[in-house]
Amino acid sequence: MSDSQAVATTVDAGHAGGHAAHPPYQRHHFVSMEQQNETTNFGMWLFLLTEIMFFGGMFTAYLIYRNWYYPAFVAASHTLNIIEGTANTGVLITSSFTMALGVWCAETKRRKGLVWSLIATFILGLVFLGIKADEYHEKWVLHHVPGTYFSAQAFVHPTAEDGKPAEKPLAPDMAAHTEVYFSLYFAMTGMHALHMIIGIGILSFMLFRATRGAYMDGNIAFVENFGLYWHFVDIIWIFLFPLLYLISRYS
């Protein structure tokens, strides 16, 4: 803010020794770039800590209800599209990889490499959301979205489809509890998707700046910290995938 800087110039005259060497992107209240980078990095990690706890509430709920309503969770989990889920896991891991490469390109000042890595990450992020949207659509068609539109009929009277044998039927009260599973499914993947959307928004801003030649002067804290966020979102999915898609696939 301008008010602080106005004084900074005069006040800093007292210890102007190493001041001339400061790069322009060093903010006035830090002693050195190293301090600034470590500070922002630590701040990002603390933010991720809050994210762990944010998802923690839903993981707690998941574990409790999975133990209570295991048959319903198995049956409901089997209605998820394993192909799309696995593909999405691959997509997200790949996007994490391209993001890590992007950080490396920024560190080693490869402009083209950074831009292409970010483009790849951006596209993979969109692909993930696209596949997710297709899965959501399928759930909607099957009346598996919780709320007034929900119906557990398919679990009480399962039908064989596409050459697959019919699932074991559930008792009506247990079948009703598939709604708890789908509530958690939509809450968890929805929150995850929301984080993806926010991430893609920030990513496109970063991409825009990178095409203009930003992050080539050693000031790459933004890229690094965004990378941390993106990898964190990846980690959440790494847990969501087996917990939601892979419950006793054999039965």
Add this chain to the structure above:
Amino acid sequence: MADLQTEHHGHEPEQHSEHKVVSPKVYGVIFLILLVGTALTVWASYWDVGPWNAAIALGIACTKATLVVLFFMHVKYSSKLTKLTVGAGLFTFLILVGMSLADYFTRAWGQW
């Protein structure tokens, strides 16, 4: 920890990490392990090994997550403070999950 060096530049007596550039080769190897892990966890879920299914799935997920944290997120090369921060998050998460579940499991034991 060769990459950790104690650096006293006045304002901060804690350990600082020199900024380490991780090579793309490392990223590539981790990436492949993650893909293999994904395939493995899907494959494993089609085998009936009773309660071990959940354990295997969670074990693979934890391994994958650890690799991402250590290498993609550079925690292996980071300061003790970062490691402590990750540990603190994990610890509190486990309290939330563990102590809540403790209530649910002991409810089944009934009255005294």
Add this chain to the structure above:
Amino acid sequence: MSTIVSLPDQATARIPKRNYLSNENGLLSWLLTGDHKRIAILYLISITFFFAIGGTLAGLIRLELLTPQSDLFAADTYNKIFTMHGVIMVFLFLVPSVPATIGNFVIPIMVGAKDLAFPKINLLSWYLYLAGGAMTLWAMISGGVDTGWTFTTPLSTHFSNTNVVTTGLAIFVAGFSSIFTGLNFIVTIHRMRAPGMTWFKLPLFVWSNYAGSILMVLGTPVLAITLVLVVLERTIGIGVFDPAKGGDPILFQHLFWFYSHPAVYIMILPGMGVISEVVSTFSRKRVFGYTAVAFSSVAIAVFGFFVWAHHMFIMGVSNYAVLVFSLLTMLVAVPSAIKIFNWAFTLYKGSITFETPMLYAFGFMGLFTIGGLTGVFLGSSGTDIHLTETYFIVAHFHFVMVGGMLMAFLSGIHFWWPKMTGRMYPEKISQLAAVVTFIGFNFTFFPQFLLGMLGMPRRYAAYPPEFQVLNVFSTAGASILGIGYLLPILYLIWSLKYGKIAGNNPWQATGLEWQIQSPPLTENFVEIPIVTQEAYDYEWLERQKEHEVTHVG
């Protein structure tokens, strides 16, 4: 009565021309500021506003309870009033009170930094607070909310037809304000300390705010997701807490109290920090057992995460969980007692003077001790079953939150007022206010312990006539208490123009913030200090003064 206040010669003294207040003018220079001191002032104004609203609602509650019948308000209006009182006081006053005002102002100076680590996030946090506050007010005037500040399911998700969604989202937004404040403090304390400022030279105020910030960062997100789930359940009907669909309402309690019990420590820890500073300064002694007090803050923060289910003893948790959580609850008494005893030992053989901050601090120590010890009644599952959901619990947490935290807040505001504004508050009337507050508080809330023991339940507009005498006492006390809170608002505003010039260090205190001009410069220090002295080293202060005298003379 002796005093340690040393003010500059009023005939010649002037407020320094260049300071953070005069640095820039105009409304925009405030609304877009990155200066932690200006943001602290913005926070101070806004939390005072919400405190006034919450206090007014408290007054209405006490008025209604003057008579056994529900005659002033209909029962559901009464429900909306006490809900709004709770929501505003907890989320919009107590949680940000000390950290966002006093902490924001002095923590960067105490650690020897020019500003908090993330000035823009600090400003964002204030705007989020305002947004949350505005949404809360909107919920209040557009029909209110009647679930109590605890949003108990399934009442909040299914049966209440009031503004649960708006209020829930308001708290969600205000919660992020608190997360960002905590995050900023932790990063600042770790990474922005001046050369030589080691962890064990930090003032205890910094330690306790550090501990409180950890709780903010780790606890608040759980509340956030819980409220999101409640909102989703209300709007689209997911089934996580809905027993009709197989959900468990007690899970809501687990998640809610996982935050809301640590939230109690989020509120009280910064207040304890204020008391450490004040007790040391006005007994001219280093805080007894500095290390123990510092670590007791961290211990309270850690233990705070292990005890939440003591709010749920009668709600259907397992007997074994009750046993374990009841035992763990007793753990928290240990670090709290360490603090109280160490303050007492600090006073022992100290040169005690009775300026206003010290009077409030004494009030804190007495009332917090009563509040804490009655907490042991409620933490023991046997007595809890009798006492919970009665006025005993209301009295208990008001002793901790109002008697403890609000006293600490007022103590801190008086203590740092000269630093914030450059002017002293009027001493005599403020001492009177402190005494009036103490008397009014005890009149208001002590009868409620008795009411609770006799079995009067909380959250009802009407009660059996045999409880009326004690309720009249309580309401009468509340009006005294109201005067006690009105006085500081009036004379502190008065002192902005007419208060005596305070000078740099009116209390002869040792913190870094007292070694710079009042009000401080925008970047706090002319030169970043190099810290060699311990915290609360009064001999060092004496030597500094001699040094100055010999050099100037």
